[in-house]
Amino acid sequence: MKISYDWLRTLIPTTQSAEEIGKLLTGSGLEVEGIEELESVPGGLRGVVLGTVLICEKHPDADKLSLTTVDVGDGTPRQIVCGAPNVAAGQKVVVALEGAMLHPTQGEPFKIKKSKIRGAASEGMICAEDEIGLGESHAGIMVLNTDLPNGTPAAEYFGLGSDSVFEIGLTPNRADAASHYGVARELRALLRQPCHLPDVSGFQAPASAENTISVTIEDEAACPRYAGLLLDNVQVGPSPEWLQRRLRSIGLSPINNVVDVTNFVLHELGNPLHAFDADQITGNQIRVKRAEAGEKFVTLDGVERTLQAADLVIADANGAPMALAGVFGGKTSGVSNATTRVLLESAYFAPAVVRKTSQTHQLKTDASFRFERGTDPDMVPVALQRAALLLQEVAGARIAAPAVDQYPTPIQPTEVRLRLPRVAQLVGQEIGEDRIRQILTDLDIEIQEQPSLGGNAIGQDLAEHLTLLTAQPAATDLSATEWYLKIPPHKVDVTREADVIEEILRIYGYNNVALRPFNSASYLAKFPNPDPEVLRQNTARLLSGQGYSEIITNSLTNSAYFEKKGEQDATLVRVHNYNSADLDIMRPTVLHSALEVVRYNLNRRQKDLKLYEFGKAYSQKPETGKHQEQNKLVLLLTGNASTETWQHKAEKTTFHDLAGAVQQVLASLGFGNYASQPVQHPYLAGGLTLLVQNQPVVHLGAVSPGVLKQLDVNQPVWYAELDWDWLVRKYKNTLVARELPKFPEVRRDLSLVVDKTVTFDQLQQIARRTEKKLLQSLNVFDVYEGENLGAGKKSYSVSFALQDPSQTLTDQAIDQVMQRLIQQFEKQAGALIRK
Template identity: 80%
Template sequence: MKISLDWLRTLIPAHQPAEEIGKLLTGSGLEVEGIEELESIRGGLRGLVLGTVLTCEKHPDADKLSLTTVDVGDGTPRQIVCGAANVRAGLKVVVALEGAQLYPAQGEPFKIKKSKIRGAASEGMICAEDEIGLGTSHAGIMELDTDLPNGTPAADYFGLGSDSVFEIGLTPNRADAASHYGVARELRALLRQPCHLPDISHFHAPATAERNIAVEIQDQEANPRYAGLLLENVQVGPSPEWLQRRLRSIGLSPINNVVDATNFVLHELGQPLHAFDADQITGQKIIVKRAAEGEKFTTLDGTERTLKAADLVIADANGTPMALAGVFGGQTSGVTDATTRVFLESAYFQPATVRKSAQVHQLKTDASFRFERGTDPHMVPVALKRAALLLQEVAGAVAAAPIVDEYPNHIGHTAVRLRLPRVERLVGQFIAPERIRQILTDLDILISEENEDAAGHAEWILSVPPHKVDVTREADVIEEILRIYGYNHVALRPHNSASYLAKFPNPDPEVVRQNTARLLSGQGFSEIITNSLTNSLYFEKAGEKNEELVPILNYNSADLNVMRPTMLHSGLEVIRYNVNRRQRDLRLYEFGKTYHRAADGKYSEKNKLVLYLTGNTAPETWQQKSDKATYHQLAGAVQQVLASLGFPQPMSQPVQHAYLAGGLTLLAQNQPVAQLGAVSGAVLKRLDVSQPVWYAELDWDWLVKKYKNTLTARELPKFPEVRRDLSLVVDKTVTFDQLRQIAQRTEKKLLQSLNVFDVYEGENLGAGKKSYSVSFTLQDATQTLTEQAIDSVMQRLIQQFEQQAGAVIRR
């Protein structure tokens, strides 16, 4: 939102520099993101002053030049050579002093320097209007008629002072500040300066009229107040320069005097207005109603739109829509160059109604921006009269009928209880009741009752005006007080404390997530963030039931019309994008949510951690060729993640996943915590991914909930470890995980670890057989292992492998 300081100063005497005002606004919650300096003309006439020609004589060495002395108000007359035919003694002129930068109407800028012209010293320049960018005439120097003293800046004489424009990042809760008057009200509390509305006391409309535009509100909940005024003798044309300059200062392009006047009032008072061509209102009646489902309506931009039954429209006597209420006007009823009668609308619309229509039809306007957040119903007639007076000034308009103001359900102030001890408790510092009272008064919040509670503490009942849309609770009022009191005025105590102890999660999920992210990044994985919205066609083609998906009711694109039930497809889109740009070797991970709808219609969200592995393990070099990424590399990364979370040795079973063509499900505490394997060819083809992809999906909610901090420290072992190897022939159905569990159950004291370092299948082993080569690491922390102890352990292991897994030991 742009706010002009020059415009702001017409509403409040804020004479402080722009930077100081910007700091005050930022401190109160209206963050000033930047300040832009605007100049009416380039250079702002800096270095140019008014002067009087004291003497004028012919130049001794040039017939067309004059040698003058000029008083510029500093007590030292300047000698200036001038070539203008109309220069003469006693003339009031504009003088460019030495060092001034001039920006002529044509040509390049140039700087005034002390020089010699035909042998005579010249200490400045007497200016023509084209030489300083004020016009195109070069008939002679400007002759001024003014009593202003010499030395007065030329910018002051021409009224060309610069303007500062604040770029304010308006948060949704500050609808009350969405205008110049709203910001002026804020400064009133910050500067303790009086703030005033524009003068509308001289507005006059006839008490009766032979014909007027009638108004009927059919939906009073969506439109609590609607006011309008019929204007005649309107002459549509360009706006005067001052009005155009005001609009340009905040980034708006002038259109015509009628539209410009309504835009001016919107940005001045925060109340949107709309101007109808009164001759296009069939039946001379306005009806505010809900649209018919599927009804066609062409907006001012020439786009035909299909209305929804929830849309609120402004219609004529036939029920034909003329405007989408609070959002956009219609093409047929808009003001044109031929318009002479205007019906000016000023209304209050329920925010949710406007917000839904703006979202459904993808129309974001200055009007909808304010209506969506909440406007002030009390400003409706004020803005209407202000606009009427402007149109009287800039378009010759005359009020032809009394104001129509339909206000069936009055919107009053909100009553809020404020306990003064509560202020100190939430702020953390005592604020004197007199200061609180002063702040509330400056914010238009009235104290309607003053009481005491049972403990004798002060308790006030406040009356909050409707323009304070977001102030509905005691905490909101205290926030308002603190904004104006100043966060910087709340002192930091040597020992901070809180009035209550919150239950902090242990462990902190965010810390666990950051640690896991660092672990994966350290292994060469890159984090990605993808859209939670996806395409329902991915799942329809996969045969999934549509009722299990979570649809978006007002989606913008058919490609993003459901919430994702899995993160796989959005990650594959990232892989496709990179592979198509010849970035084929990818290690990716993402933390995110999936969304689900159960058979009973209830919705749920689940947090997931997913990993993707595709392409080569490393770039190819002259030293070695690069191998393709494998399942085991992905499994190793997953197991490291699980180990870091306190689950170092998960069990496994064959995966059953709709999108995986094989792999494992890892279990911790008999709970499936991870699924990993190769993405099926059908899914890759559907997503147009041209190379194999390994995928893992971890149940992040469960892992964080069951997280164990297993970091321990122990002394370095004093006695050496021993390795023994076995080669076991087993059925193909026997997994290494089964062998690992058998070994750990058999020897719990000396067995430190075991690892498979070779797997072999061949005809010489027999049908349905395979061989595992397994290493076993044994160690005793109290003594050196003897051969007898080692052999005893290995014999027990062999015996259990033979009995429980049907293994044959290859000797």
């Protein structure tokens, strides 16, 4: 959102610089992401001043040049060579001094330097209007009629002030600040300076008129307030320069004076307006109603749209839509150059209704941006009057009929109880009742004398309200520990006590909350449950440190990935109001979304990928229809594990590269022991399922060729899927500090011939059950299969690390351990020990 500093100062006069205002706004929660300096003329005419020609003589060596002496107000007259035919002594002129950078109307910018022209020194330039970017004429120098002293900046004479434009990153909850007046209200509380609305005291409408336009609200919940005003004698044309300059300063392009006024008022007051060509309103009637499902409507951009029954429209007497309420106008009823009668619309629409229409038709406008966040219903008549007065000024309009303002059920302020001790508790220090009262008053929050059940008591529990009413006296002392507040409707995000305290703290200043010498908690307790976000961050750092890149993919995906032809999967979670047929379900697995990222990179010749994502998978139970979601951590590997260099060749990624990363993740979460079995996953062609505490927690292996073909991925992909919810739920911090071993570790190797069906994991489990004290680790360093082993056999070469923390191992103790291991391998795995 862009806010003009000059425009802002018309609503709250302040001497603070733009940089200081930016810091104040950022500190209060309206983050100023940048400040852009705008100039009416490129360069701002810096170094260009007014001067008087004291002497004008013919140049001794050039017939068409004059040698002048010019007073520029600094006590040192300049000698300037001038080629203009109209230069003469006594003239007040525009002088570009040495060092000034000029931006002419045509051509490239140039810098004024001290030079010699036909042998005569020249210390500046007397300027024509095109030479400083103020016009097209080059017939002669500009001769001014002014009493301003010499040395006056030319920008001041021409009224070419610069402007600063704030780029504010407006968060969704700050709808109250989505305008210049909204920001001015914020500054009023921060600076303790008054701000004011534009003067609309000159607004006068006739008491009656013959040709009026009536308004009927057929859905009061969707449109609580609707106001309209009829104007005639409207002369549509270009806007005056001041209005165009205001709009350009915030990035808008002027269109015509009528549309420009509605845009101006929207950005000034935050209340969207719409202008209808009144002659196109059939039956002189406005109906605010729901659309007929399936009816066609052509919007201002020329696109024909199919309306839905949930859409709120502004229709004529026949029910024909003229605008999508709060979103976009219609083509036939819009203002054109032939328009002479205009109906101005100013309304308050329910945010949810506007948001749904905007999303359904993929229309994002300045009006919908504000309506769907919540506008101020009390600003409706003010904006209407402001626009009418401006149209009288810039378009010669005349107010032709009384204003219509339909407001059947006025929106009441929200009532909230504020406990002063709670303020100190949440802020962390005492602020003081007087300061709190001052802040609330500056924010238009009224402190009531007594609680009331009237109004919009969103932030209060009804039972608590009743208790307060019976417990409190008729007149509540405002110095008591509990206050009762009325929150104005424009503060849509302030509905609870905590919200009020946040408002107080914003204005008080987060930086003003002092840190205590000793920070402490008000209670002591154990925290057995880990912080899921901390675990996620730690795991992300672990994977990123191994060269993996994190991806974030869409939770919506294509049902065609999962359904057979003509058959629907009842477990899929379907989206009823999807905007694209390719995004019609919530994904049942993260795999396909991640493969789309792989495909995107492969198509751009990025073939070596190491990716991970924390994402959700969704499903529903057909028998109950209940939806469920699961958090997953997925890893993908494809391409080469290392790039080719002069030292070694490129190596393809393997299953073991992926398994190693998975093992590190499990170990970091405290799951060092697990079993494995052949993979049980519908989209993997070979691999393992890892079981922790007898639960299948990890599936890893090669993505099946059918899935790769379906996603147009033309190279193998290794994939691992971890049940992140289970890992977080079962996580235990098993980090234990132990003394470094004093006695050496011993290694022994065995070569075991076993059936091909025996896995290394089975051998590992046998070894750990057999020797729990001395066996520190074991590792397979070779696997061999060959005809000399016999049919259906393979050989594992396994190393065993043995260590006793209390003494040095003897050969006898080592041999005893190895004999026990051999016996159990032979007994439980049918192993043959190769000598």
